Amino acid sequence: MSERWPRQILFGDIDAMFASAAVLADPSLAGKPVAVGSPPPRGIVAAASYEVRRFGVHSAMPTLQAVRLCPQLILVPPDRLLYTRLHCALQTVTDRFFPETEWTSVDEFYTDTTRLQTRHPDPKELAHTLKADIRNFTGLTCTVALASGKTVAKIAADAHKPDGLAVIEPGSEAAFLAPLPIRSLPGMGPKSTEIVERLGVRVIGDLLAPRMEPALFRLFGSRLPALQSLARGLDADPVVADREAKSMSHETTFEEDTDDPALLEPIVHGFLETLTHDLRLEGLAAGSFTVKLKDTHFRITTRQRKFSTPLNYDPDMWADIRRALADLLQPRSRYRLVGLGLSDLIPAPEPLFDRRQRDAIATLDRLIERHGTGVVRLGGLPHMSDGSTKRGRRRGT
Ligand SMILES: [Mg+2]
CATH class of the missing domain: 3.30.1490.100 (DNA polymerase, Y-family, little finger domain)
Known part of the structure; x- marks a missing residue:
């Protein structure tokens, strides 16, 4: 039995959600090179199954390029209604487990499981049960990771896809992050990655190396301590359930x-x-x-x-x-x-x-x-906005 964690965050991410949904809708597609997207010449891939990722196809790639990489590609149009139905089914499962869930996209969620440790003292057991329930209820596979904060949970899930389960014990965050490529950190886009790589920083652990400190400080200035905290896996970012934003x-x-x-x-x-x-x-x-x-x-x-x-x-x-x-x-x-x-x-x-x-x-x-909205619009609609209207926004109803 594991010891009680001071703070425990669970992150769940459905594996290749849109592509998996296409297979649920048409089981004959199972195991085939499926991608969801709009057709060439102008379309893009919205989601790629793991079968086509092997060919180098990924989401946001022009469909034309995807077909060149994987000529046997089966392109399925997006089905928003199906994704919404699956999202609701996923919520039904998470609502059974957790009092509050923060959905950051249609297929990704965080929940604070600190207080659930009394009922689920073993995080691995909790993740297993949740994964099985999601699978049974929706037909989707979900990668689940638990850690002391959101960032580490998310990075751990990304590193264990598909159908993964990761538990990063408190105190082992920095050791887990250290060998991972620098681009795994949130906020490290291709540009920032390139800049720090030029300094010789390749993995997250390098951000904490004393010999790097002066060069990193010149680059990040006062933002360096925050970045180093993240590299240590320390983040207190709370789970914010978005129920009230209805x-x-x-x-x-x-x-x-x-x-x-x-x-x-x-x-x-x-x-x-x-x-x-x-x-x-x-x-x-x-x-x-x-x-x-x-x-x-x-x-x-x-x-x-x-x-x-x-x-x-x-x-x-x-x-x-x-x-x-x-x-x-x-x-x-x-x-x-x-x-x-x-x-x-x-x-x-x-x-x-x-x-x-x-x-x-x-x-x-x-x-x-x-x-402001009165000034610009896409083609297809005449200018209709009334600039004099008073704006009031209400939440929570
Ligand atoms: Mg996903």
């Missing part, structure tokens, strides 16, 4: 009551643009929406609808919302307030757009950051 909304009250759809529509559309921008920044997608109107007599009416699949790109959402608004408007009524809420927020299954579209949306989001 909705966001905007509404505005008019100076004069109105019954004019030509006025209401652009306002609601402007809300949608701002809200979807926030969703994309947070990596979320909305499963449903609510349109709200308050009439001259302060009577509130609402219409709530589900999207066919969770979305975060406004042009895909506007037709449903516009229809709901039209349904809600009553003849001979005048309105003093209109609002739009997005709810059933879940981590967005990504990357599901083709690369060009994704780049365009990312550029759009950067422009919105700089200039």
Whole structure:
């Protein structure tokens, strides 16, 4: 029996989630070189099965290049509805085990298991049971790692994929990290990796070598101690359950009551643009929406609808919302307030757009950051935003 840990974090990551989902949907694909993505010439690989990774195919690679590397590649289109269903099934399993789970993407989660040690004193046993339940309930395999902090748990899982189980005992973090390549540390992108490698830093342990200290200090300055803590495997980053972030909304009250759809529509559309921008920044997608109107007599009416699949790109959402608004408007009524809420927020299954579209949306989001939603938009929609609306955001409803 292991000793009780002062702090214990569990990280779970489904193995090749989208590719595995494709096999669940069509079991004849099992063991075959499957990748999920959009077709050439412009498409990209959203997820690669372990069978095609052997050929050097990986996610975010142009499909054209993937087919060259692996001519027998079987390309399956993304199925967002299926990923959402699987995400919900995964949540059902984690909810049975853990009081709180932080989902950082549709298939990755952290949970703080410190207090669960009374019931599950052996972390290996806990990981085994969780993996088996996920497998039985969803058909997916999950790599699970336990450590004293999130960073080490994540790095340990990455190093043990697929279908892995890793337990990094407290006190052994630095020894576990020391021989790993420097790029395994979060925040060490290709550029930073190249720079520190030029200094002769190859593995994480080198960040702690006294002979490296002066050169590293010149490079990182006051950020060096934080980086060295990470290299020692010390991180107190808490698990933040995102249960409360289930909705966001905007509404505005008019100076004069109105019954004019030509006025209401652009306002609601402007809300949608701002809200979807926030969703994309947070990596979320909305499963449903609510349109709200308050009439001259302060009577509130609402219409709530589900999207066919969770979305975060406004042009895909506007037709449903516009229809709901039209349904809600009553003849001979005048309105003093209109609002739009997005709810059933879940981590967005990504990357599901083709690369060009994704780049365009990312550029759009950067422009919105700089200039606001009224100024920029992608092609396909006329300018409709109303710059005068007041923005209010609510969480936790
Ligand atoms: Mg995964």
